[in-house]
Amino acid sequence: MAALLASAGAALPVRAGFCACGLDHHAAAEAAVAAGAADREPEIPRFRVENMDTSADPRADFYQFAAGGWLKRTPIPADKSRWGGFDELQQRNWWNIRAILEEAAAHPGQPGTDRQRVGDLFAAALDGAAIDARGAAPVRPLLAAIDTASSVDELMRLVAGSHLGLGSPLFGIAVYADQKNSAVNALYLRQGGLSLPSRDYYFADQFAKQRDALREHIAALFQLAGDTAAEAQRKAGVIFDIERTLAENSKTPTELRDRLANYHKFTVAEVKQKWPELQLAAYFEALGLPPAATELIVGQPEFFDALAPLIATRPLGDWQVYVQWHVLAASAPYLSAPFETERFRFTGTTLSGTPAMEPRWQRAAQVIDGTIGEALGRLYVEKHFPPAVKARLMEMIGNIEAVVRDRLATVEWMTPATREKALAKFAAFRARIGYPDTWQDYSAVVIKRDDYYGSVVRALADDSRRDLAKIGRPVDKGEFSLTPQTVNAYYTPTANQIVFLAGILQPPFFDPELDDAVNYGAIGAVIGHEITHGFDDQGRRTDPAGNLVDWWTPADDAEFKRRAQMIIDQYNGYEALPGVFVNGQLTLGENIADLGGVTMAYEAFQRSLEGKPAPAKIDGFTAEQRFFLSWAQQWRTRYRNEAMARQVATNPHAPGNFRAVGPLVNFEPFFAAFGIKEGDPMWRAPEKRAKIW
Numbered sequence: 305m306a307a308l309l310a311s312a313g314a315a316l317p318v319r320a321g322f323c324a325c326g327l328d329h330h331a332a333a334e335a336a337v338a339a340g341a342a343d344r345e346p347e348i349p350r351f352r353v354e355n356m357d358t359s360a361d362p363r364a365d366f367y368q369f370a371a372g373g374w375l376k377r378t379p380i381p382a383d384k385s386r387w388g389g390f391d392e393l394q395q396r397n398w399w400n401i402r403a404i405l406e407e408a409a410a411h412p413g414q415p416g417t418d419r420q421r422v423g424d425l426f427a428a429a430l431d432g433a434a435i436d437a438r439g440a441a442p443v444r445p446l447l448a449a450i451d452t453a454s455s456v457d458e459l460m461r462l463v464a465g466s467h468l469g470l471g472s473p474l475f476g477i478a479v480y481a482d483q484k485n486s487a488v489n490a491l492y493l494r495q496g497g498l499s500l501p502s503r504d505y506y507f508a509d510q511f512a513k514q515r516d517a518l519r520e521h522i523a524a525l526f527q528l529a530g531d532t533a534a535e536a537q538r539k540a541g542v543i544f545d546i547e548r549t550l551a552e553n554s555k556t557p558t559e560l561r562d563r564l565a566n567y568h569k570f571t572v573a574e575v576k577q578k579w580p581e582l583q584l585a586a587y588f589e590a591l592g593l594p595p596a597a598t599e600l601i602v603g604q605p606e607f608f609d610a611l612a613p614l615i616a617t618r619p620l621g622d623w624q625v626y627v628q629w630h631v632l633a634a635s636a637p638y639l640s641a642p643f644e645t646e647r648f649r650f651t652g653t654t655l656s657g658t659p660a661m662e663p664r665w666q667r668a669a670q671v672i673d674g675t676i677g678e679a680l681g682r683l684y685v686e687k688h689f690p691p692a693v694k695a696r697l698m699e700m701i702g703n704i705e706a707v708v709r710d711r712l713a714t715v716e717w718m719t720p721a722t723r724e725k726a727l728a729k730f731a732a733f734r735a736r737i738g739y740p741d742t743w744q745d746y747s748a749v750v751i752k753r754d755d756y757y758g759s760v761v762r763a764l765a766d767d768s769r770r771d772l773a774k775i776g777r778p779v780d781k782g783e784f785s786l787t788p789q790t791v792n793a794y795y796t797p798t799a800n801q802i803v804f805l806a807g808i809l810q811p812p813f814f815d816p817e818l819d820d821a822v823n824y825g826a827i828g829a830v831i832g833h834e835i836t837h838g839f840d841d842q843g844r845r846t847d848p849a850g851n852l853v854d855w856w857t858p859a860d861d862a863e864f865k866r867r868a869q870m871i872i873d874q875y876n877g878y879e880a881l882p883g884v885f886v887n888g889q890l891t892l893g894e895n896i897a898d899l900g901g902v903t904m905a906y907e908a909f910q911r912s913l914e915g916k917p918a919p920a921k922i923d924g925f926t927a928e929q930r931f932f933l934s935w936a937q938q939w940r941t942r943y944r945n946e947a948m949a950r951q952v953a954t955n956p957h958a959p960g961n962f963r964a965v966g967p968l969v970n971f972e973p974f975f976a977a978f979g980i981k982e983g984d985p986m987w988r989a990p991e992k993r994a995k996i997w
Contacts, residue, residue: 305785306837306893307794308808308830309390309957346399349392350811351822351934353923363984367964370933371940380942383663385656386951388941388960389812394791397807401669401789404683418679418743421751422672425763428756429668435756436640440529442757443635447529450628456615460583463627464590468768469761470634472496473627474611477591479771481779481798482601483567486850489774491593493575494566494603495554498547499633501655502954506551510884510949514654519544521650525632528642539625546618546626553610557954558890563797563842563852566603575600579612592769596776637667638757657944675763676751677787678744681806684789685739689806694737696816697804697827701735703908704831711904711997717867722860725847726839729855732848733838734781734801738809739788742780744770793830795837798850802834812938820912821919821927825934828905829898836900839997840893841868870994871895874970878962880952881945891958899967900997902935906973928977932968939964970994 357372368375380387408423409430428434446462453459467477476496482488498506499518505511519540526536560566572593576584588597602608615623636647645661652658661667672680712718712726749766751759781799786792791807808814814827837843844864847853856864872888875895879885888895909931913919919927941960943951951959958966968974969988980986 305794305796306834306840306843306897306956307786307792308833309792346392346396348811349389349396350815351818351826351937353925355937355940356933362978363980363986366932366968366978366986367936367961370936370964374937374940375942378942380944382660383658385652385658385947386941386943386960389938390791390941390960393808393810393812397789397791397810398666398669400688401673401680401684402665404680404687405665405669405672408683416747418676418682418746421676421746421749422679422683424751424753425672425676425756425759426668427753428751428759429671430664431753431756432641432664434754435638438757439640440643443529443632443639446631447628450624450631453620453624456581456620456623457583457586459620459623459627460587461590464587466627466631466634467591468765470638470764471627471630472634473630475608479774481850482569483563483798483846483850483852484569486798486846487779489777489779491597491600491772491775492603493600493608495550495607497550497630498554499543499629500547500551501950503551503554503556504953506548508953511953515544517650517654521646521654522629522633524646525636525643526629528646529632539629542622542625543629546614546622549614550607550611553607555604555607557956558887560603561842561890561893561956563845567852568602568605569599570602571599572597575602575608579608581612581616582608592772594773594775597772598776635757638671638760655946655950657946671760673787673789675760675767676746676749677789678740678784679746681739681788682743685806689738689788689809693806693809693814693816697737697809697814697831698735700824700828700908701831703912704828704835704904705730705733707904707907707911708832708835708997715997717863718860719857722855722857725855729800729838729846729848732800733835734799736782736784736801736803738804738806740784741782793834795834795843796850797838797843797846800838800846800848800850802831802837804831804834812934819919819922819927819930820909821922821930822934824905824909824912825902825931826938828908829901829935831901832904832908833897833901835904836897836997837893839900840896842893864996867994867996868892868896870992871899871996874992874994875958875962875966878958878966880948880959880962884949884952886952886958886962890956894957894963895966896996898963899970899994902967903971904997906931906971926977928973932974932977936964936968 355374357368360368362369405426408419409427412420412423450462474497476494478492482490522540523536636643648661749763788806790805793804795802875886875888939960970993
């Protein structure tokens with residue numbers, strides 16, 4: 305699944321020439337922003353001329369010209385690791401969600417309804433006094449069970465329980481469509497079991513501070529759970545040593561993008577035999593693997609090749625400590641304030657540079673979104689998603705689809721045999737808007753106002769069991785991978801469809817009060833972006849049904865790679881922090897999608913003007929200029945240094961300041977719109993401009 309943007313903050317324990325802005329000199333302003341900001345309704349973050357810096361020369365620094373006014377006056381709030389147009393909309397959306405949650409908590413209605421579950425979970429999360437009074441008590445029974453496990457077999461049963469609820473020790477699991485048989489759901493086993501964001505964090509010199517902080521953090525949480533300082537330090541050393549060994553045998557984020565290289569199908573019997581040390585029979589039994597699960601897909605067999613003998617050679621006590629750690633770390637946000645604060649100190653401040661926690665109501669809202677999210681989604685859609693928005697978006701999608709179809713039919717570098725298959729794939733393409741046709745059923749989830757931790761664990765376990773029950777069954781392509789209230793959009797390659805969630809269909813991405821130029825430059829380019837994912841470096845590997853199939857001739861494959869290399873080289877040249885450059889290979893799919901999105905949306909906008917009078921200037925800018933300004937302005941973003949370093953190391957999306965300009969300098973109409981000529985800093989020579997679709 306390729307989403308438009310990855311999350312900026314710490315994840316819930318479930319699911320050149322342009323500067324990186326937003327550093328320490330804004331600390332005083334951040335304090336002012338933080339004071340009372342949580343209780344003030346955020347402004348609508350729409351496209352505004354006031355966000356520009358018209359004193360800047362667009363031919364020299366277009367990003368500053370498009371968004372410099374906003375950059376100058378807008379610090380990063382103290383409880384955020386980055387701040388931009390996306391984040392402003394997210395914050396406004398959380399504000400709207402807060403009102404829904406407060407109403408549901410005050411008036412939960414009939415027992416067993418979505419409103420009751422949402423309201424009671426929100427009330428439970430806000431009851432800090434009750435949560436603090438219980439301390440570590442909610443997680444102690446599980447920690448004790450792990451401590452008394454007498455064999456690997458017994459420990460693996462507890463690992464399965466963790467995978468159903470809180471924590472992901474040893475490896476990760478997931479259930480989604482079989483990438484080579486996309487009509488059927490499959491179980492995936494994949495590398496995991498790490499506490500730092502990626503393999504490089506365990507070895508690269510630039511992350512030495514984070515490694516030291518992880519050891520301190522592990523020890524701090526164990527001390528809060530009742531260990532002596534000496535025992536907690538000993539455990540931290542054991543856990544870090546295990547994780548570093550796991551990291552040695554883990555793939556990098558760039559390597560994990562290769563879908564073919566991370567697809568290896570086995571029978572369940574084969575994996576039990578291949579890695580007997582892992583006691584997978586006990587694990588699968590405790591997991592509740594359904595009888596239909598006779599096959600599974602292992603993403604990285606080499607990781608399990610290394611893990612299995614490690615299980616056999618290290619003492620059982622080391623593994624007990626390691627599993628305890630992952631359960632404790634995942635539980636910390638739902639325990640008393642000292643646990644939650646210590647967990648944030650590491651995940652929020654150390655890893656992302658965020659000084660302050662978000663207010664309790666917002667943390668609670670995010671937990672609800674990550675546990676019973678579609679129950680909240682039903683309430684959200686009723687209040688904040690008018691049918692007219694869907695109708696307008698479908699019209700724009702149709703206009704952009706026409707452009708894509710024509711381009712695929714005429715692209716000059718593709719041979720007829722490959723072009724025919726590309727058109728067949730696009731003919732099967734589908735778009736879904738707003739919210740799913742069928743809502744998730746949470747009737748089995750027990751939510752109690754006096755049991756926050758237990759309610760979260762039960763909700764997560766219910767979600768996991770629901771997924772496991774899908775294994776071997778037909779894929780429901782009407783299901784959504786993200787909740788309707790999420791500010792995002794995505795392409796699902798196994799379903800060959802794009803999804804625009806209700807949450808993103810607001811300013812700055814979609815604004816019915818503004819002109820078509822602005823909307824095509826924003827949501828129109830997002831539509832094109834998601835469509836292009838079906839033909840990016842990974843999406844192009846799937847057929848009309850969403851199966852991994854090589855439908856390219858060798859000549860076309862080579863030509864695609866040659867053109868893609870130009871994009872890789874371009875983004876490799878963007879310096880995000882001193883000496884830290886964007887990874888053009890890691891971000892290739894998103895950068896291809898951005899380029900396709902902007903160019904396709906621009907052509908669709910131009911077609912929409914045919915037969916009409918030329919649009920008048922608005923605020924002194926032509927329609928073409930407003931299109932490009934809208935695209936760049938929606939990607940206005942400030943990052944803290946730690947957040948920028950993490951994004952570059954792990955995220956398949958380039959930082960926003962580079963997305964704002966990267967696709968534009970490959971597109972001649974951009975240069976024409978602002979009179980950019982050879983010799984200007986923004987100029988990119990024609991032979992260096994990438995063009996794929």
